[in-house]
Amino acid sequence: MRLGQLFAAVGLGVGAWLLPLGSASAGTVMYDSAGFIQGQQSFVEAFNITSPGTLTISLSSVSWLDPVTDLNAFVSTSSGVIGSTMGPGTESTNVAPGTIYVHWFGDASGAYDLGVYGLKVTFQPTASPVPLPTSVLLLLSGFAFLLIWMRRREVASCPAYVASPTN
Numbered sequence: 744m745r746l747g748q749l750f751a752a753v754g755l756g757v758g759a760w761l762l763p764l765g766s767a768s769a770g771t772v773m774y775d776s777a778g779f780i781q782g783q784q785s786f787v788e789a790f791n792i793t794s795p796g797t798l799t800i801s802l803s804s805v806s807w808l809d810p811v812t813d814l815n816a817f818v819s820t821s822s823g824v825i826g827s828t829m830g831p832g833t834e835s836t837n838v839a840p841g842t843i844y845v846h847w848f849g850d851a852s853g854a855y856d857l858g859v860y861g862l863k864v865t866f867q868p869t870a871s872p873v874p875l876p877t878s879v880l881l882l883l884s885g886f887a888f889l890l891i892w893m894r895r896r897e898v899a900s901c902p903a904y905v906a907s908p909t910n
Contacts, residue, residue: 748890748893770865770866770867770868771865771866771867772863772864772865773790773864773865773866774788774790774845774862774863774864775862775863775864776861776862776863777805777859777860777861777862778859778860778862779851779857779858779859779860780811780814780849780850780851780857780858780859780860781851781856781857782850782851782852782856783848783849783850783851784848784849784851785846785847785848786846786847786848787844787845787846788844788845788864789842789843789844790842790843790844790845790864790866791841791842791843792838792839792840792841792842792843792866793840794840794868794869795837795838795839795840795868795869796837796838796866796867796868796869797835797836797837797838797866797867797869798818798835798836798837798838798843798845798864798865798866799833799834799835799836799864799865799866799867800816800818800829800833800834800835800836800845800862800863800864801832801833801861801862801863801864801865802814802815802816802829802830802831802832802833802847802860802861802862803831803832803860803861803862804831804849804858804859804860804861805858805859805860805861807858807859808851808853808855808857808858808859809851809852809853809854809855809856809857809858810851810853810858811849811850811851811858811859811860812849812850812851812852813848813849813850814830814831814847814848814849814860815828815829815830815847815848815849816828816829816845816846816847816848816862817829817845817846818836818838818843818844818845818846819843819844819846820838820839820841820842820843820844821841821842825838825843837869838866845862845864847860847862
């Protein structure tokens with residue numbers, strides 16, 4: 744094995760060893776849409792949440808046609824409002840399992856009496872995070888296989904000694 748290949752293998756091994764191993768949490772985009780508000784309108788969307796977690800709402804007014812004023816949103820359950828009313832921006836709320844309602848409303852007044860909004864609702868469960876596999880051993884074995892394969896190709900491509908036939 745050449746010295747350069749050895750240094751590359753050692754460098755990759757040390758780099759893989761230094762990679763942070765932790766856990767990942769799986770979040771879900773529950774609603775992501777843009778829509779129109781004509782005059783004064785309100786909307787509601789229901790979501791069935793199966794575990795406790797954090798509901799994040801991003802609300803924005805899109806600068807097209809007429810501006811949407813008084814654009815607001817809030818989260819509720821069948822027992823009442825959770826948190827407070829929010830304007831354009833992003834806000835997170837802790838929620839329990841059950842049916843969650845997201846309400847948003849606004850006023851589009853201008854030449855067209857029509858405005859555009861954007862709404863995105865994501866949910867991040869607080870349940871145990873998904874563990875990431877400790878794949879350093881798998882990574883290193885793949886590099887070892889690659890180096891052995893390269894070495895065999897190198898040996899196979901070398902011209903073999905061929906003895907000339909004698910008469």
